[in-house]
Amino acid sequence: MYKINENYLKLPGSYLFSMIGKKVNEYSKAHPEQEIIRLGIGDVTQPLAPVVIEALHKAVDEMGKVETFHGYAPELGYEFLRQAIVENDYKKRGVNIEVNEIFVSDGAKSDSGNIGDIFDIDNKIAVCDPVYPVYVDSNAMSGRTGSYDSETEKWSEVIYMPCTEETGFAPELPKEEPDIIYLCFPNNPTGSTINKTELQKWVDYALKVGAVIIYDAAYEAYISEEDIPHSIFECEGAKACAIELRSFSKNAGFTGTRLGFTVIPKELKCNGVSLHSLWARRHGTKFNGVPYIVQRAGEAVYSEEGKKQTKEQIAYYMNNAKVIREGLKKAGYSVSGGINAPYIWLKTPNNMTSWQFFDYLLENANVVGTPGSGFGPSGEGYFRLTSFGSYENTVKAMERIQKL
Amino acid sequence: MYKINENYLKLPGSYLFSMIGKKVNEYSKAHPEQEIIRLGIGDVTQPLAPVVIEALHKAVDEMGKVETFHGYAPELGYEFLRQAIVENDYKKRGVNIEVNEIFVSDGAKSDSGNIGDIFDIDNKIAVCDPVYPVYVDSNAMSGRTGSYDSETEKWSEVIYMPCTEETGFAPELPKEEPDIIYLCFPNNPTGSTINKTELQKWVDYALKVGAVIIYDAAYEAYISEEDIPHSIFECEGAKACAIELRSFSKNAGFTGTRLGFTVIPKELKCNGVSLHSLWARRHGTKFNGVPYIVQRAGEAVYSEEGKKQTKEQIAYYMNNAKVIREGLKKAGYSVSGGINAPYIWLKTPNNMTSWQFFDYLLENANVVGTPGSGFGPSGEGYFRLTSFGSYENTVKAMERIQKL
Numbered sequence: 148m149y150k151i152n153e154n155y156l157k158l159p160g161s162y163l164f165s166m167i168g169k170k171v172n173e174y175s176k177a178h179p180e181q182e183i184i185r186l187g188i189g190d191v192t193q194p195l196a197p198v199v200i201e202a203l204h205k206a207v208d209e210m211g212k213v214e215t216f217h218g219y220a221p222e223l224g225y226e227f228l229r230q231a232i233v234e235n236d237y238k239k240r241g242v243n244i245e246v247n248e249i250f251v252s253d254g255a256k257s258d259s260g261n262i263g264d265i266f267d268i269d270n271k272i273a274v275c276d277p278v279y280p281v282y283v284d285s286n287a288m289s290g291r292t293g294s295y296d297s298e299t300e301k302w303s304e305v306i307y308m309p310c311t312e313e314t315g316f317a318p319e320l321p322k323e324e325p326d327i328i329y330l331c332f333p334n335n336p337t338g339s340t341i342n343k344t345e346l347q348k349w350v351d352y353a354l355k356v357g358a359v360i361i362y363d364a365a366y367e368a369y370i371s372e373e374d375i376p377h378s379i380f381e382c383e384g385a386k387a388c389a390i391e392l393r394s395f396s397k398n399a400g401f402t403g404t405r406l407g408f409t410v411i412p413k414e415l416k417c418n419g420v421s422l423h424s425l426w427a428r429r430h431g432t433k434f435n436g437v438p439y440i441v442q443r444a445g446e447a448v449y450s451e452e453g454k455k456q457t458k459e460q461i462a463y464y465m466n467n468a469k470v471i472r473e474g475l476k477k478a479g480y481s482v483s484g485g486i487n488a489p490y491i492w493l494k495t496p497n498n499m500t501s502w503q504f505f506d507y508l509l510e511n512a513n514v515v516g517t518p519g520s521g522f523g524p525s526g527e528g529y530f531r532l533t534s535f536g537s538y539e540n541t542v543k544a545m546e547r548i549q550k551l
Numbered sequence: 552m553y554k555i556n557e558n559y560l561k562l563p564g565s566y567l568f569s570m571i572g573k574k575v576n577e578y579s580k581a582h583p584e585q586e587i588i589r590l591g592i593g594d595v596t597q598p599l600a601p602v603v604i605e606a607l608h609k610a611v612d613e614m615g616k617v618e619t620f621h622g623y624a625p626e627l628g629y630e631f632l633r634q635a636i637v638e639n640d641y642k643k644r645g646v647n648i649e650v651n652e653i654f655v656s657d658g659a660k661s662d663s664g665n666i667g668d669i670f671d672i673d674n675k676i677a678v679c680d681p682v683y684p685v686y687v688d689s690n691a692m693s694g695r696t697g698s699y700d701s702e703t704e705k706w707s708e709v710i711y712m713p714c715t716e717e718t719g720f721a722p723e724l725p726k727e728e729p730d731i732i733y734l735c736f737p738n739n740p741t742g743s744t745i746n747k748t749e750l751q752k753w754v755d756y757a758l759k760v761g762a763v764i765i766y767d768a769a770y771e772a773y774i775s776e777e778d779i780p781h782s783i784f785e786c787e788g789a790k791a792c793a794i795e796l797r798s799f800s801k802n803a804g805f806t807g808t809r810l811g812f813t814v815i816p817k818e819l820k821c822n823g824v825s826l827h828s829l830w831a832r833r834h835g836t837k838f839n840g841v842p843y844i845v846q847r848a849g850e851a852v853y854s855e856e857g858k859k860q861t862k863e864q865i866a867y868y869m870n871n872a873k874v875i876r877e878g879l880k881k882a883g884y885s886v887s888g889g890i891n892a893p894y895i896w897l898k899t900p901n902n903m904t905s906w907q908f909f910d911y912l913l914e915n916a917n918v919v920g921t922p923g924s925g926f927g928p929s930g931e932g933y934f935r936l937t938s939f940g941s942y943e944n945t946v947k948a949m950e951r952i953q954k955l
Contacts, residue, residue: 148761149730150671151821155829162835190622200615203844204608210808211604217807218594253657253809253839260837264692267554284836288668326553357552403621403843404614405657417555425559431566432688433664435657438845439807440607 154290159297163280163521164188167505174509184544186471186532187515189335189489191400193463195444196456199399202447206440220436223427224251224408228442231449232408236393242380244410248423250430251437251445254407255365255394259329260285261433262361262390262409265425266327273306273325275318277336277522277529279363282329300524309525310337316483316492317341320348324356330379331363333370336522336531337492338484343376350379353388359415359422360389365407368398368461370487378410386412390422397489399448399457406437406445464489467534467541474545475532489534492519504530512547558694563701567684567925568592571909578913588948590875590936591919593739593893595804597867599848600860603803606851610844624840627831628655628812632846635853636812640797646784648814652827654834655841655849658811659769659798663733664689665837666765666794666813669829670731677710677729679722681740681926681933683767686733704928713929714741720887720896721745724752728760734783735767737774740926740935741896742888747780754783757792763819763826764793769811772802772865774891790816794826801893803852803861810841810849868893871938871945878949879936893938896923908934916951 160166167187175183195203209215223229229249237244252258259281272286283305286292293304301307306325308318316339318330330349333340353360362379370377379389391410395401411423447453468485475482481494495504501518508514508530519529534541564570571591579587599607613619627633633653641648656662663685672694678686687709690696697708705711710729712722720743722734734753737744757764766783774781783793795814799805815827851857872889879886885898899908905922912918912934923933938945 149674149763149821151824151826151829152669152671155669155832156824158832188623192617192620192622194617194620195614197615200611203611203614207604207607207611210599210607211601213596213598216596216598216804218596218804219592219806256839257837265556265559267556270553281836288833288836359553400620400622402623403840405839405842417553420555420560422555425555428559428562429692432685432692433661435660435809436807438809438842440844441842 152288154288157295158284158287159295159300163517166521167515167517170505171509171515181513183509183513183515184536184540185515186536186541186544187517189397189533189535190402191397191535192537193400193460195400195404196448196453196460198450198452198456199444199447202443203440206443210440217439220439220442222431222436223247224249224437225439225442228446231446235449237378237380240377240381242378244380244412248410248412250409250411250426251442252407252409252434253405253437254396255363255392256281258392258407258409259361259363261429262392262426263289263291264429265422270326271304271306271323272327272329273308273321274329275310275331275334276307276524277310277519277526278329279331279335280522282361307523307525310334310339311525312481312494315339317345320352325358328353328358328360329363330360331365333366333375333488334490335366335488336490336517336519336526338488338490339492340370340375340487342374343381346376346379347382350382350385350388354384358388359417360385361392362389363392365392365394366397366488367393368457369465369489371465372487375487380410380412386414388415390415395445395448398461400460401444404441404444406441463538464534467536467538470538470541470545471532471534474549478549478551485534491532491534493530493532495528495530498528501527501530508548511551512544514544514547556692558692561699562688562691563699563704567921570925571919571921574909574913575919585917587913587917587919588940588944589919590940590945590948591921593801593937593939594806595801595939596941597804597864599804599808600852600857600864602854602856602860603848603851606847607844610847614844621843624843624846626835626840627651628653628841629843629846632850635850639853641782641784644781644785646782648784648816652814652816654813654815654830655846656811656813656838657809657841658800659767659796660685662796662811662813663765663767665833666796666830667693667695668833669826674730675708675710675727676731676733677712677725678733679714679735679738680711680928681714681923681930682733683735683739684926686765711927711929714738714743715929716898719743721749724756729762732757732762732764733767734764735769737770737779737892738894739770739892740894740921740923740930742890742892742894743896744774744776744779744891746778747785750780750783751786754786754789754792758788762792763821764789765796766793767796769796769798770801770892771797772861773869773893775869776891779891784814784816790818792819794819799849799852802865804864805848808845808848810845867942868938871940871942874942874945874949875936875938878953882953882955889938895936895938897934897936899932899934902932905931905934912952915955916948918948918951
């Protein structure tokens with residue numbers, strides 16, 4: 148008799164956003180006259196940039212003619228896209244990454260979920276708390292996290308690094324030595340960042356203890372301040388200890404178009420074995436590339452027009468972020484994030500739990516956000532709002548919150 | 552110090568098609584005047600159907616306007632596509648599959664590589680020999696296949712089911728009881744099929760021994776004969792023991808557009824645990840959906856025009872298959888496949904090994920095929936040609952082979 152992967156059964160209940168959806172649906176049914184504003188999920192709302200649309204149409208036409216049709220893509224992605232990535236995301240920032248160190252993928256969620264495949268089960272992971280759920284869940288699925296305690300909401304074999312007001316919403320170097328460290332800056336969900344000096348400390352630490360850093364830089368396009376690194380490879384020595392995940396979802400609105408990439412430097416080695424070769428094998432065996440038309444769309448993001456147009460989209464969202472930050476401050480909330488990230492992280496008032504505040508906001512302002520506790524135990528007492536709505540709705544939401 | 556997944560190091564050398572590419576490049580460099588015809592890799596060459604191109608353009612336009620923009624897709628895929636699949640691929644064949652038993656994905660390669668995630672490491676797999684390499688390699692990566700013997704080219708913990716001339720290129724029920732059985736019909740690489748009575752035997756066997764069947768039906772659109780099942784769910788009891796993988800790559804030329812789906816019936820349970828719920832969790836955690844525009848393209852395949860146009864493409868390739876079959880027979884080769892599948896499987900002449908015949912064909916006819924031994928030890932002495940080239944090249948290749 149065949150056996151299932153029992154690790155799946157250890158995973159706690161339903162996914163955060165399913166629970167939010169359920170609550171909103173119920174409220175909506177009971178109060179059909181109320182107009183609900185959703186600042187909860189991190190999905191973009193602005194359409195694809197004109198230059199991206201143009202590139203898509205052109206590539207679609209190519210797919211319709213025998214002379215220009217494209218079948219299976221090269222396993223690591225088309226050279227035209229990887230070249231544009233190397234030039235714009237790395238070379239222009241003084242970082243030397245080779246074209247064949249880039250693995251084009253269908254997005255950072257797949258990559259962050261699948262990257263664990265190339266590591267032994269017997270590795271201890273360290274994560275920020277609160278954290279994007281995929282890092283922990285995907286490790287739990289492969290049996291790397293021990294057992295789950297529903298009281299503490301923690302896995303027995305995971306090192307949690309609290310990111311709270313006390314730590315300035317940044318993790319401190321863990322006391323127990325981890326093998327794999329997940330870092331995400333600018334951070335989801337807190338919207339916080341660390342500067343280059345601080346990130347260098349993590350690189351130095353990883354090199355010292357023999358850990359590998361999985362660095363999720365999906366929100367780097369939202370960085371507005373100087374001295375905040377856009378890539379971990381800006382730090383010295385990072386190529387020997389880090390993997391970087393990137394996404395087109397938030398910098399170019401590709402959440403429904405699906406494109407991302409992973410950078411694994413060739414000098415990243417574990418006892419002489421190149422992690423690049425392991426990921427290449429995984430990529431070549433369990434994945435068959437990203438649609439040609441989507442890779443052309445990605446290339447267009449890096450054109451002069453593309454950079455200008457996507458910058459405008461980001462400015463639009465960051466103006467929303469400003470509206471939320473200032474609106475909440477005016478209403479007396481304690482707020483962080485929203486300066487180098489599209490997320491605003493606020494402290495719930497009057498010692499409400501995250502879910503109490505969720506209900507309070509839904510019922511009294513008809514505004515949907517995300518309970519901080521959904522991202523981990525140290526998120527309790529916090530709440531996330533996103534700047535991905537329309538400007539009009541964002542302004543309206545703040546007006547309602549200020550009236551509470 | 553972190554540790555890598557050592558199972559990756561057990562995998563034998565480079566991928567079959569990399570080796571072919573290398574040999575062809577070397578020959579090409581040495582003989583730049585020769586025109587090489589590639590009938591090796593299973594990649595399509597005909598452009599996307601006009602109705603698919605039209606659907607893509609329309610969907611691209613939607614992505615460019617705020618009112619019709621699409622962000623994250625529903626986790627299991629858009630209802631419009633899943634509905635079309637249920638109606639056309641199942642209901643019309645008298646098979647009752649529910650919309651929410653369909654998981655839309657970026658292709659059957661990803662699905663066949665990832666499906667192992669939901670099973671325990673301690674399961675014994677059975678595969679046809681020869682076989683599509685992804686089934687075995689992905690299981691080897693997760694540590695399910697024991698050790699590799701480069702002499703016999705076999706893994707110690709895999710049950711191989713020889714498919715040779717002696718067995719009519721179909722597998723026989725294995726003597727040792729497997730937990731997970733991989734079947735692919737119409738078959739890659741042999742091009743063989745089994746009829747419904749024969750497939751029913753496999754379903755009955757799986758139910759009897761408590762095995763689960765991973766049924767790869769990527770080539771079902773090429774079936775031309777009656778009584779060959781298009782889906783394993785045409786067999787009685789299959790919903791309690793089978794998962795079906797489907798692809799748009801070969802039925803609609805989506806190799807470079809990426810679309811497929813997996814069917815997991817809700818009644819498929821292991822000790823009371825629904826495999827559907829496990830795969831839903833995997834899908835929701837490590838995958839973020841297929842591009843909206845590609846799902847619209849998939850929907851168009853099921854329109855009346857779409858069905859007509861893709862049928863013409865398949866007829867084009869199947870005419871090539873006929874040219875190859877008859878051409879080879881005329882030249883005295885022993886040939887199978889090519890009637891319900893785009894692959895022709897031939898016995899190498901004069902007791903040549905598969906690679907000897909590869910070199911012989913490349914050097915003397917400038918035709919590239921795939922050595923049967925690359926698909927497993929029982930493929931030794933066989934050779935695969937595909938019908939995915941142009942008609943002109945296919946005819947030319949046969950003329951050259953007949954002159955040998």
